[in-house]
Amino acid sequence: MEEQFKKVQEASYLSTEKSWAYRAILRFFYVQHERMREFLLPEEVFTDLKKSVSFHEYTIEELHVDLGTLVRWGNLHAQQESGNVKTIEEYKRKRFSYQCTPYTVEFERMLTNFEQMGDTFGGSLEKTQFERLYQSLQKVVHSDADNDEACAQNWDDVLTYFKKITQNTSDYFAYLRSEDANEQMRSEAFLLYKDQFTTYLRDFIISLQRTASRIQELLNSMKLDSMNAFFEKVIKHEEKTFRFEQIGTDPYVELVAKWESLKDWFTSGENSQYETLQRQTNDAIRRITRIVQRLGERSQQFRSRKDDYLHLANWFEQLESIEQAHELSAVVFGVFHTRHFHVDDNLPTDDIYTDIWNENPMNHETLPKIRAFRERTKATEMADHSSKKEAMKRRVLEERKQEQKVIESYMREKEIVLDELPVIEPYVRKLLLTWIGKAMVREDRTIKTEFGTKVKVILSKHENIQLKCDDGVLEMPNARFVFIKDGVNG
Numbered sequence: 001m002e003e004q005f006k007k008v009q010e011a012s013y014l015s016t017e018k019s020w021a022y023r024a025i026l027r028f029f030y031v032q033h034e035r036m037r038e039f040l041l042p043e044e045v046f047t048d049l050k051k052s053v054s055f056h057e058y059t060i061e062e063l064h065v066d067l068g069t070l071v072r073w074g075n076l077h078a079q080q081e082s083g084n085v086k087t088i089e090e091y092k093r094k095r096f097s098y099q100c101t102p103y104t105v106e107f108e109r110m111l112t113n114f115e116q117m118g119d120t121f122g123g124s125l126e127k128t129q130f131e132r133l134y135q136s137l138q139k140v141v142h143s144d145a146d147n148d149e150a151c152a153q154n155w156d157d158v159l160t161y162f163k164k165i166t167q168n169t170s171d172y173f174a175y176l177r178s179e180d181a182n183e184q185m186r187s188e189a190f191l192l193y194k195d196q197f198t199t200y201l202r203d204f205i206i207s208l209q210r211t212a213s214r215i216q217e218l219l220n221s222m223k224l225d226s227m228n229a230f231f232e233k234v235i236k237h238e239e240k241t242f243r244f245e246q247i248g249t250d251p252y253v254e255l256v257a258k259w260e261s262l263k264d265w266f267t268s269g270e271n272s273q274y275e276t277l278q279r280q281t282n283d284a285i286r287r288i289t290r291i292v293q294r295l296g297e298r299s300q301q302f303r304s305r306k307d308d309y310l311h312l313a314n315w316f317e318q319l320e321s322i323e324q325a326h327e328l329s330a331v332v333f334g335v336f337h338t339r340h341f342h343v344d345d346n347l348p349t350d351d352i353y354t355d356i357w358n359e360n361p362m363n364h365e366t367l368p369k370i371r372a373f374r375e376r377t378k379a380t381e382m383a384d385h386s387s388k389k390e391a392m393k394r395r396v397l398e399e400r401k402q403e404q405k406v407i408e409s410y411m412r413e414k415e416i417v418l419d420e421l422p423v424i425e426p427y428v429r430k431l432l433l434t435w436i437g438k439a440m441v442r443e444d445r446t447i448k449t450e451f452g453t454k455v456k457v458i459l460s461k462h463e464n465i466q467l468k469c470d471d472g473v474l475e476m477p478n479a480r481f482v483f484i485k486d487g488v489n490g
Helices: 009-014 019-034 042-049 060-073 088-092 102-117 128-141 148-176 179-186 188-192 194-221 224-240 251-267 273-301 306-318 322-333 386-409 426-440
Strands: 076-080 096-100 415-417 446-448 454-469 472-485
Touching (some): 009 060, 009 102, 019 042, 019 060, 019 096, 019 102, 042 060, 042 096, 060 076, 148 251, 194 251, 194 273, 251 273, 306 322, 386 426, 426 446, 426 472
Antiparallel strands (some): 076 096, 415 472, 446 454, 454 472
């Protein structure tokens, strides 16, 4: 583990005072590497650097020093050139050619992608990728007669399309959640693209739902035992490409891990990445709908109602009588001179459908609305409620004793097991569920009940029961309540 997370010395050239020179040198090596030119001479590098204004005062001696530094950091490999030496002095100067290392190639490739991408996330919602993944999986299913190379190609296609789906979708939704996208959506110009954007998301979710269901059925039918023969062919083909790094590794474990990751992405239920992708797409559509609605309401505030009023005026002009005009006015503008009645809060009934004229009249005192008015208050004596408190206390204690008797009647050898209970009262069910909730937040699953006893709750993880009560049936995990006395199971 310590070796895996060691300091990456090859990345040192990215954050030094002279990174401007190191990055230009290695970018030239990377471009030539992509053009299939591996070993370069210092003179070629120097000629390219001098094309930039920043390197007008840069000397060949500085280049040799910088190349040596990059060799020490592991960004370049140096190889002495002896074939074109014409004099002893040239041989003594150790003329070198240089090749960039794999670390450098990946660093520069990543930086090039960053530069092309800019400050925003990339990604897209390609609906055809799911169909291509489904077709590749079908080839895997029917690959019994294929040779090793064909099986390896089918497996590579599956991983390629799966990787594109995961990367593109995650990057695209990260882009939608970014601050730049939010600002663009809030602008008035977004109304011009809303239909195109909504259609893009809707077509993707429809294609996703159609194709993903077939992919899920296919993956569920492809058991690991039936995939072993396919994996053996893939491994045989990969072993033909000899690499020292593969010695001592188990390729089967890596193939199974990738296969399980693919299956879990689609078939692991509500927590699968496929379900998450559907939720994110639906949330994006709802979010766009809300934004468009708010933008539309904002634009309506500044829109002239002149045409609407002229249209209404034509309606009124075509009416034959004033009575019809009154009816149209009531529909368009509402009822004029509406009277509102104020009533006190202490209504005689809570029925909201009761008509006010069916109730008895009540008195209402209207208070003056002036600053100097103060409502008169009357001094009241402190009432003694001790007798009511004692009566309430006795009633609560009596209820507790009754509940305790009921609980004890369900005990068998100082235990209560839910699947052994008969039909119980609703308050007993509520009490047992309360004990379970309190016990689940404690490490030892032990609580102290309302009756002063200690109970340890043992909740089953694999057995579900139906707890029958007077008011219905509750399906829940089976539980056992063990009553403890003086630290020992009673």
